[in-house]
Amino acid sequence: MSAPSATASASEPSFLVDQGPRHGLLAWLTTTDHKRIGLMYLAAMVTFFFTGATIGIFMRLVQLSSLSHMMTAQTYNALFTVHGVIMIFLFVIPGLPAVFGNFFLPLQIGARDVAFPRLNLASWYFFMAGAVLAITSLFTGGGPPDTGWTFYAPFSIKTGTNVTLAVFAAFVLGFSSMLTGVNFITTIHRMRAPGMKWFRMPLFCWSLYATAWVQILATPVLAITLVLVILERLFGIGIFDPAKGGDPLLYQHLFWIYSHPAVYIMILPAMGAITEIIPTFARRTIFGYKAIAFSSMAIAGVGSLVWGHHMFTSGMSLTGDMIFSLLTMIVAVPSAIKVFNWTATLYKGSIDFQPPLLYALTFIFLFCIGGLTGVMQGALAVNQHVHDTYFIVGHFHYVMFGGTGIAFFAALLYWFPKMFGKMYSRKVAYIAWFPIFVGFNMLYFTMLVLGLEGMPRRYYHHLPQFDTGHVVATVGSWILVSGLLILFGNFAYALFKGKKAGSNPWGGPTLEWTTASPPPQENFATIPTVTGPPYAFPVEPRP
């Protein structure tokens, strides 16, 4: 798609080599290179992900009858709150945009960096500050927060645990997310290489564009809601307190006005990454480019209008319920369009079955289960039955972990050779897939079943009739984690001992594959000129 002049000269050192006056850690902490910032996010997020996963393991252990007294109910409340806060605010929401968006958006549009490199570094510091505050909240004040990640009023304004600090942490993290959104939109509008028209952009960039708009338009609502919770706790302003004329339902509305669109902040870039992987390994241009681009924007738009489906049992009017139910059904359509396009791309492709494709297909499978169980809950009658049960927990783990999490792994498998210039063991990546897939479904499909049978979420103990299900789910969690350890052990090994990867090991068609692996600090020796669509096959072989 680009002129051969886009080649980076072999003599240029990669961005991993310090080239400024500072060296070592200090060079990283003061960098404004989007690639280094992406890697700093990656390091932080993998740490948080495994912290959250460890907490998850403990939550599952309590559900084994023989271990049911290993912790108090209060500790269990703190664990599910902290697990949610870490996984959602520190991994799933920022995950793909912050890591792969930062690293690959400028590369894919043929730019040298994002529009505001220093603001980009500031976003990383906001992220880390938020993370430190969140972790501090566990050990200070009245003990770890016990409200669940949703911080529902009035409990969040009454509980004696350290909610104020945890909420402030989420506020700071929101700031990081907003500034990244501002940065990406400006980058996409202003920094595209010559000839990179809107409809010549790789679809990952389109998904980042849609995501960035949601980040800008929805996050401030969460920010102000969290500020109100803090003011409520510090000064008792009364807006969510019924005793003073306030209304807890207002909290739920404001919270979900952000937090439902946040679900699309999580899934849109994941879908974008899958859209990059599929054509590369099908050796075929993407089916329905514009449909995918527009469906991203449609998801961002309609997804901002469905928040009420979290509140069907909270006492809204029936008219409100029905409107939100209808919109919820409608938002499934653009997601389904993407699934059809991915499968149609594979059809009659000459498929090169590599680890990224395996994980991408796993994403499609698990995301379909997550999406369809979501549509089930969009129906008012079903929702009454399954609200606040394990069915919900199973559903959103299929979307967030089976969707965004697996897409994160797929993206890492796809772009790892580009980011580090090293190739991991493909065999081990396949081996890791089995326990991940089997363990995942044992854990979360069982939750779907338990939920339909009536197991409520966030309960410390369960009735004997749910024993078998809980044992299956807990064993599944062990299998799942063992797979994750193999997967990331493989990455860690490759980081130090991996074979050198060429500039384009998969035969990818987009611009990031035209430069060296890892890319030089300036990304491209000369800015490429784009003359055609992004997914053009066959890709011309390069030295």
Place this chain on the structure above:
Amino acid sequence: MSLQASAHAEPRDDFGAKLGMWLFLVTEMILFGGLFIGYSYMRSKYPAEFHHAGSELNATIGILNTLVLLTSSLTVVLAIVSLQRGEKGKTVAFLGATLFLAALFLVDKGIEWTGEIGRGLYPNAPHLATLPPGEQVFFGLYYTMTGLHGLHVLAGMGVLGWALTRVMRGRISRDHAVVLENAGLYWHLVDVIWIFLLPLFYLAA
């Protein structure tokens, strides 16, 4: 960061800087938007109480402060125009005037809050607790929204003060005006939000 100074030797993109600022202003507007939603909901729930509580506020100071802020928006515009004409002395003077007016606004605000707190009209006050729930919510919203706005005035003063020092050192000039223009945009946002706060609280009676 000097480290990557060489990496960003690209032509300056003033349009991009403006675009980024406008996007940031969108987030600020939506931040207040959440509060405006809360206000609308509560007001439709307690129309009589809001009407009565609004009469407790000092509309004179409110209107005076509006005039102060509007004038400060004018001085920011004059500062930017002076800069574009290359008149550094005038730019500095108009920015100084803006900062003075902003400080005046905050002093007024402080006098006003002190008076209301003195009359027991603040969250968790024993006197406020005896008033009907709708009035308690009114004052909760009043302190939250004017307080958050006050913080934005402070932030705006910080930005304008920083821009002032850069104008004096010649870092912001006729050819490098975009920083001051963006600071001005932020200041206008602070002004615009106040224009909405005035009728919602002071003229609610």
